Amino acid sequence: MQFLKKEVLQSKGIQQLVSTDMKELMSFAEVDKREEFNIFSREVIRFGNMCKDPQWHNLDRYFSRLDSDALGDKQYQVDAEKTMQEFAGLVHHTAELYRELSTYERDQHDYKQKIKEMESLNLPLKGESITIFQSELKHQKKLVRNLKKKSLWSRNLEEVVEKLVDIVIYIHQAICVFLGNHGTDAVKYGKGPQRLGEASLALHYANMINQIYMIASRPASLPPNTRDTLYQGLPNNIKNALPSQLQTISIPKEQSFTQIKAEMDKTLQWLVPLAANTIKAHQGFGWVGEWANTSNDFGDNTSKESNPIRLETLYYADKQKIDVYIIELLVWIHHLISSVRSRQNASRPMAMPTRSPPKRPELQSKMRQFLILSLDRNNKPLGTQLSPEDRMLLGEVIARRRTPGVSKSEELGAAKKTKAKLKTKSAGSSPVKESLGTTLIANHRSYDVLDIMDGLEF
Template sequence: MARETTWLSRLKSQISHKLIHPTSKLARTRSRNVGVLAFEIAGLFSKLLALHQSLSDKNIVRLKNEAIALEGVRKIVSNDESFLLGLACAEMVQNLHVICKAVARLSDRATDPTLRSFSECLEDFASTGRDNYNWAALCGKDLEGLVRRIDRYIAATAALYREIEELNSIQNSLKKTPPEGALEVQQKVVWQKQEIKYVKEKSLWNRSYDSVVLLLARLIFTVLARIKFVFGIGQSYYPHPSTLPRSLSASATVFPSSDLSGNHNSYVSGPLTSTPLHLNKRMTTIGSGTGNRVGFFESRTKDLTPPPTTLGAAALALHYSNLIIVLEKMIKSPHLVGLDAREDVYAMLPNSIRSSLRVRLKGVGFSATDPVLAAEWRDALGRILTWLGPLAHNMIKWQNERSFEQQNLMPKSTNVLLLQTLHFANKDKTEAAITELLVGLNYIWRFEREMNAKALLECSNFFFNNKSSSPINNLQS
């Protein structure tokens, strides 16, 4: 009797535990496989790999020698290399922060308590360099193997997405198929489901949830360590510089002889700057023990706030980019510009440019017949567009890439940084350049019209003279 009572009490205890914790079984089930979250996670992996690729030795050299060396960047953004490198660093950190927020949300569903503490571990690593779980300890072949593995997962998950879309298409066609042809379509549905089952095995769909979140965490820590090392952020946060993996060093062609903190270990290369970037001065307050502790990612987000004198602050960067591209097309073919197109361009101008344009055109005559002056204007406009045009096109490309991300599973790799656009461009300097384009275009356009009118007049006179002196007219007279 006592044994039966013990058994009943144990059963009662188990039932009450399930009633009190009804989500524990759901959590265990959710942690087994990634499931439908595979598509979101594949997108995160794709963004991380794109960011990791942008920090490769080759791209770091391109950043220093090409991106921040653009003539337009130097003219209307900044001529301070450290400032420009700081902007590049801030944008990369911000892109990483967006990914980190999504991964933090995913990590809350993990069963491993270590993964559930992802946010705290990340902030600690970003601020102090402490990596308690060695998530950033990826180097050499280990890192290359991880990247190849993730690439396969991304490709398989993208294939799974396409197969599911195909299945939906077949099922929709089945509804419209007459009864005599339904059997064949039903067989296609069966085959398609088998194909989906096969692809799921190779994709993220059937991977362990915790293992996939761990892959995300390790890749995030690795990318963040790479960013900090390349841009020379908080080198003192690494108590043992020799433990930093060789693969996390910057390009050897940038600073081949750099050494960290007086340590004599041989690295492939060092950071981009031997001194902290100008935008990193706020980072000295992190981890100082003061009450107003500023987070690593929060401080970087502030760095991307455009100054009041820029087009980004005035929300005119995209508008001016479209205007410059329109002017570029008109300057290439001024003879094709009609009166309606001129009015459309004028309608695009803000009041500040209209005012400066009126001042520049005041006193200019209506005649434009000097071919030498027209040639000089063409050369001048060509020189302006050589450095201003790329920034305008980069602005459109930067915007389109982010719109592409919103609409597609696998985001396109970002090849353009915000510093290469008109976002941080000085408003007054940009408007002065646009005004110069408008003044030059006005003269070239009038010159082309007058030359065309003159040519038509000469043709008509030639035709009239030939007609009056023809033999038929002489016979009639």
């Protein structure tokens, strides 16, 4: 709680997104701590009901009167602090016990496998290899036995519950001393701006921030559809506001890639940790074995960082405030991607000129003219019109895939026959021109739509 007052409440993320009013922040902290306290006290009540001694049953009745009782004498604090130091050692040895139990079970399995292997080969169950296995197994068994004596494994349940009750009383007193008793109403009745937690949006915003961070970290090598996925997941109010912001917020052209990235990092450096804590808080706790492998020493104050409280997440973030930062980051991403594309285009080598085919040199210019005519929605003539036979020939050149085994002379002959047939037909609108033009227009429109949908032309 001292760390909470000195560091957490003073952090930039909380000051920017939650509140700058220390009294309001303290009220949030009190609510959070009381909720943690209630979870802890319920576990003590459960253990009490498991005791054989009935005096530890129904501790909930006793704990419910703590709010109305006076803080009491300071002897509780002395006893509780002494008990917590004792429990810290017991917890440390209990974590060690679970690790060594896992090792012991693995050694037993290896030893049994070795015995089976030797029996299948009709080998005598003796020798140096067997002796080493037996020695290690014996040493591990002794280690486990000693740790059981030093840990909570061998402690009497009634003895532990009695000391836990003292700790419950002490924690209740500490909350009142450090945080007061004024925060319940501030959060309970939802006063003030809308918070992401009460709107059930904290995790969604955390994932959104994580996606923005990924894009900003490697804009030149993004997985497919990353920006489109981000855009599709934006809340409607941000989606509606983003196009106008892209038009109104202008970034100087002289801003380099490095400068744009530095501007984004100013916000991401305090926003990303809040998002990471939010995701971590939603993952919950693992099994005892996992806890044993990842637990911290209780005497180390850094253990507070492994279990973030609500105030260190996006739970209390003001929705209106964080929306402004999200839109600002999205605009920066637009300019960041534009900068990356400009750099990539500038670094591409100039295309080498290609030699035109020796026959029908006018075909390339006629094809370009034909494409322009096809893409013109009004189908207005631009320059010289193509003759009907040229349009038909051009359509065949575009549509035809060369068939293996057919010589150039045969292709040329086929083309001449086609041209000869055209002389007997009347001039008119070419169906090839219409179908090809329709296809090109459709493809052109599809390209524009995809370009826009790829993250609002990010």
